[in-house]
Amino acid sequence: MKSSWRTVLGIVLVAVMLFPVYWMFNVSLTKTSDMRADPPHWFPWDPTFEGYTAALGQQLPALATSLFIGLGTVALTLVVSLPAGYALAKLRPLGARGIDFLLLVAQMIPAVVMAMGFYAIYIRLGMLNTVAGLIVADSTLAVPFGVLLFRAFMASIPGELMAAAQIDGASTWRTFRSIILPLSRNSVITVSLFAFLWAWSDFIFASTLNRNSDVIPITLGIFRYIGNNTTQWNSIMATAVIASIPAAFLLVLAQRYIAAGVTAGAVKD
Amino acid sequence: MTSVRTRPATVRRAAHQAPRRRSPRWTALAFLTPLVLYLIAFYAYPLYRNIDLSVHDYTPRAFVQGDPEFTGLDNYVNILSDDTFLRALSNTALFTLGSIAVQYALGLALAVFFHRHFRLSVALRAMFLVPWLLPLIVSASTWSWMLNSENGIVNAALQAFGIGQINWLTSPDTSLLAVTIANIWLGIPFNLVILYAGLQTISADLYEAAGLDGANAWQRFWRITFPLLRPVSAITLLLGLIYTLKVVDIIWIMTKGGPADASTTLAIWSYREAFGTGQPDFSPAAAVGNLLILIAFAAGLVHVRLQRREERG
Structure with a gap:
């Protein structure tokens, strides 16, 4: 059981390291009107696929x-x-x-x-x-x-x-x-x-x-x-x-x- | 001369009795030919053209007509006395040394952490490779948006701690730091993987013996891990140095070397002169590029020497 703290710490480290990747996902699902919200939305509660439609279209x-x-x-x-x-x-x-x-x-x-x-x-x-x-x-x-x-x-x-x-x-x-x-x-x-x-x-x-x-x-x-x-x-x-x-x-x-x-x-x- | 050269062949043939139809040396050469032609056409020739560019005055018109004026080392003298040169040189030093020092320290810490197997350790370690596999344009544009002055998540998070707005990419005080942070993030996976592989070569018996002698984790790291890892560390740092000297993408996409020259490195300077403005100026750009090659080769020579020494013992 001693090693479970390592697993927890490992997950935290990965979360920190991959935060930019998460953020890329999050922003890709954010509505244009919410893009400049202050503070920024941490989760894509109300996701939109307008970004993907535009991306695939162009x-x-x-x-x-x-x-x-x-x-x-x-x-x-x-x-x-x-x-x-x-x-x-x-x-x-x-x-x-x-x-x-x-x-x-x-x-x-x-x-x-x-x-x-x-x-x-x-x-x-x-x-x-x-x-x-x-x-x-x-x-x-x-x-x-x-x-x-x-x-x-x-x-x-x-x-x-x-x-x-x-x-x-x-x-x-x-x-x-x-x-x-x-x-x-x-x-x-x-x-x-x-x-x-x-x-x-x-x-x-x-x-x-x-x-x-x-x-x-x-x-x-x-x-x-x-x-x-x-x-x-x-x-x-x-x-x-x-x-x-x-x-x-x-x-x-x-x-x-x-x-x-x-x-x-x-x-x- | 002729007799000296033919004799070994005759002797060898006599020894074999039955000569092959084709000498193995010629077969080897045939297999190598694509590579040799490739290296000449796509490495040697571009490099030669680059030197040629740097000792002429290639204006866009001269490029098309092929009649540039020969200027000898003028381009080199000009760039060395340019105001941008010292700025670019010191930025290159700060960016490169800052990046590899922090990448190495974090990579080593993570390698030691993952060296002990625990639940999910293999999968979690694999996740660390992600930044290294992503196209640089993806990472660079993501970091750009995260570091955006008004809408970036980094400033929003700092605000929670009462720190006011930092203009990461648009202030001359922070732009070099901003691109260095992004570059460190990109370089951690490479350092982690190589140092982790290096750790595998250290015998577990040593740690066991040290444990019996009552050494704690801290002592085991500084007395066993770090000294035994030195050859791998040296190679990691040197490869990091060589890679980091070349970096263009991440800086160009995030700041274009600006504001003013605040995040301009030698590689960025070269890129900007040649391709970054409406007025391409290939000759000074090539001179800067060749200077960069010299620095990289100096590092490369150290690398070769270290590797030879390691092979010998």
Whole structure:
């Protein structure tokens, strides 16, 4: 029974920590006329869905764009990082240490610097304000992480499995496709989830490379919302709630993959 | 030269008797090629373009026509002597160090708290990840509304304690503090998860032995947990430093670096010059960005060194 006070304290701490998230919900259900009530309403006693109606009416295209960009980013990230992770983990390529170092350095480059570089390149190629351009830029957030995670995971696959396949006459590509990839399912899920979430949440690339586009992701949709009508906070918060759905989904259904992702690369086991 | 280079290959082939059709090194290279091309096209080239921007005078017109004037290090001299520079540098230091110190302290306290298993501990710990998973625009706009001067919940709560209205985001005295608080909130989950994983590596026997010797909880923390956690702590703080230096979203969405330059960090300054005004000024923005890279790399080198030392023993 000694530990029940810990549970109580834990619940209180979570309540404090997640208060902003509760507040987002609360405001999203508040009537526009109650928005400036003093003191603010702590509970949505008299909830309204006008915020959600407005959000869905205006932001549905942006949500679809974000979904598409997220999936594109996942695909590009996997295509680049899966074979590279395999090579670094199992094939002992020349210059592996150099690539390790480059990946580490790549993660340190501020996004604003990357955005300027991409802007300068895209303006010449005519790729500003394109979805493809945004997918490429967003993938830079996930590729170094993907390679490092795949390498760490694939290094733990026993070499005997590969040797057996090779004795049976399988090529390296065949070994990769039929043995390594199926065994790496969990790490593929982890990398895909993070690549999707980062692309979905991206604001810097969207606000720089896509700022004059008609086809905008949801982050930019919310940002323009804030700029346009500062009185409609219930609509803004309703959009924010909808934009948080992927995060909620991850937390409920894919929690163990998240913990695997956060600790990867930071703590050695 | 040629003979020296070919000899090991010949020897190896002789030793294997049956040469493979393709050398494994070439296969490895084939698997690495997408990544290498990717790094060159989407990391090296943007970085090169960024350096190129910083040593030319890129006006919007020069951007389109591709004929900017070469100015050498003028842009760097200009930003270093700009009034905004010292302000941005000290704001960056306050924002970064303030954020990581508090994030670390709270993250560690929570990690120690959750280290003991109790009913619901796993589920409650998972709830702490929420701020980290939310899109930054969501968190930043929520905090903006909570900190709103007239209608924000924070001021309403403070009023109950007799504290008058604080203009969190619009007063030069508090805007940096406001964005730092929001950023601390965002960073706690990361610190909690890594430090919690670090705690798992400390053997329970040590605590048991200390308990037998009559050490109380406070002594156990300072004599066992804290010293043994030092390598993990160092990496957590350094990664926090590198991430926090880069932060743009949260500050830009909440205050746009204002009022005046009150919450302008180096990253915000760079973003504002390039994209934040109607008049894009890419060359000084790129110079500020490159300066930021240098600071991040310095921190990164320390990180690599620490990790190497940890690997060795």
